[in-house]
Amino acid sequence: MNQRMPLPNWFLLQAPPNLNIEVQAWRKLAWNRVQLLEKLPNNPSQVVRDFFPSYEEEIDQIYDDFRLGAYLLRLVAATNSRLESWLIEVEGDLFERLYYDRTESPEEKLEIYREVFGEENVLKYEEFKYKMDEENNPHLAELYQQYHTSRSRAKGDFLICVHYTKVPWMVSNRKGYLRKGWVVSNETSFRGVLKKAFERRLEKEITKAQDLLGIREDIDNVVQSLEQDLSKHVQIRSQYSGGDLGGQDLFLHPEVFPPCMLQIYFEIEKTGRLVHVKRLQLGFFLKRLGMSVNDQLHFWYEKSVDNVGQSFSEFQRTSGYQIRHLYGLEGGKKDYNVPQCSTIATGYFCPYTHLAPAILTEFLKNNYYTTKKNLTLGDSQLNSVISISGSNPTQACTQYFRLVYNRTFYRKIVHPLQWTRFAMKIEGLSTPKESENKPTEE
Ligand code: SF4
Structure with missing residues (x-):
């Protein structure tokens, strides 16, 4: 039998600390957790340092409070499938970051693997x-x-x-x-699959949390009021400016697409067909660039060869469901986000992970920058990118970004929208808040 050590205190999936707490104070802790989750994508390492200052003597109490808040959010998510999918996704991202930044020894890491996958x-x-x-x-x-x-x-x-x-x-x-x-x-x-397994465990915990509803009126009331506030809050964010990057018809600018999305975009343009996961990946991305559901329906109607001979109304009836589903308008009404690079590497399409080196080289050299007239990259420049592409796709992507834009660039690309944000700034399409040159620990 393995010698088990305690799980780190930041780890969410363990028994919540003492639940003997006044409900309004509990609600406040839940809302603090929402603030943390909302700020995380901007600069994950900095947000973790701000919310969990490791030098504070009370750090264990801080972790306990955040876990208590997280527990109440699970009860809220159990009442609303849209919030459930939002929570699973953002908590998955936070888990990944805390694992990266706050788990040091191999024993501690193994303990988390055992907890998530089973001892x-x-x-x-x-x-x-x-x-x-x-x-x-x-x-x-x-x-x-x-x-x-x-x-x-x-x-x-x-x-x-x-x-x-x-x-x-x-x-x-x-x-x-x-x-x-x-x-x-x-x-x-194993980290990509670890995160996915964590998200599945969290989903089960949310399902279990349903059993705690309908027992105490004061808790039910606070869950209901948080559900209302959070629904408005999450909805307002997703509708803001038509997309995460501020609706400027960005989907008309493939020059700011990251390599994964550009390759898929070229593939649908050239062949008129995509496998399911690639359709989803591009669909999520176009939505977050601000493409409306109607524009996306027209986009797929025009590009896909499977629709030849179909009227637009027929297409809406047959394939429209899947596209409306992307926007949370059908089925479970989940408002999906663009997955992070680590999730894409394991479940979607990332050229650094899924293309053979020779094909990747050609893609990065020629195909990619048909959108950039003066860009010529030779084999020798690309060698450093190709050599790490399989083992470290996000690092390869970051290095490639530096080559494409000929910039010193210290941040690591960990999300496709990050590439687009920085590219927009360089291409003069916007001024994003996130600083491209802020050093990161990754
Ligand atoms: S590392 Fe991320 S942004 Fe870059 S190509 Fe892969 S999935 Fe896309």
Whole structure:
């Protein structure tokens, strides 16, 4: 049996601290958590430092209060599916950031893996060799050797093993070494699937939270009033200026699209067809650029070859449902956001992860900047991007941004809209608030 250590206090999915709290004070803690979640995308590391100052003596109390607030938000999310999807997404982003910034030792990290995937589904490399009688497996020894002498190894990274049933994406994409029903790989390569698994756990916790409703009138009242305030708040934000970047018909400017979205955009233009996940990815992105649902219906009607011979009204009846669904107007009424790069790398399309090096090189060199007349990039300039593309797509993307715009650029691209924000500023399309040159710890 593994020696279990306590979960870090920031970790959301553990029993909430003492619930003996006056409901209005509890409501205030929930609203503080909303402020944190709302500010997070602007500068995640800075927001974590501001809200959880690690030098404060009361840091454990601060974490407790935020977890208490988070618990009330789960009750609210249990009453409204739109808020539920919003909460799962933003809490997933916060989990990812806290894991990155506030989890230091391999033991602490393993503890989180065990908590999220189940204790029996996670093993240390040495445990795996011993328990599976793999002490003499030369491939494992080679993997260890390769990994520990690799120059591209991220600081603090280490090998772990997760049962294949918990990481099907890694199995189907042949990420890591598959042996006796386990996936062996370095810890950083599991992070995307860890976040997804965390989000699924949170969804279950929200479902469980329903059981606590209808027991105490004062709690039900506060949940109801928070639900009303939060619905207005989240709605107002998503309607603001028609999109996250301030409706300027940005969807007419592919020169500010990040590589992932531009590749998909070119593909639909050229072939008239896209696989489902690519349609979703581009659809979310166009929505966040401010494209209205009506414009998006026309966009897909005009681009897709499957609609040949169909009138627009027929198209609206047949395919319109999926597009309205993107906007939260159908089905579960979830107002989806553009996923973060780590989520895209595991469940959608990121060229750095999904294109073979030769094809990626051609794409980055030629195809991408048909939108930029004077840009010529040679193989030697792109070598540094290609060499890290598989292991560190966001770093590759950041380096590519520097080459394209010939700028010193210290922030790391972790979200497609970040690329667009900075590109807009350089292209003179807007002045975003986020500073492109603020150093980050990533
Ligand atoms: S790293 Fe992110 S922004 Fe860049 S291409 Fe991949 S998914 Fe898109």
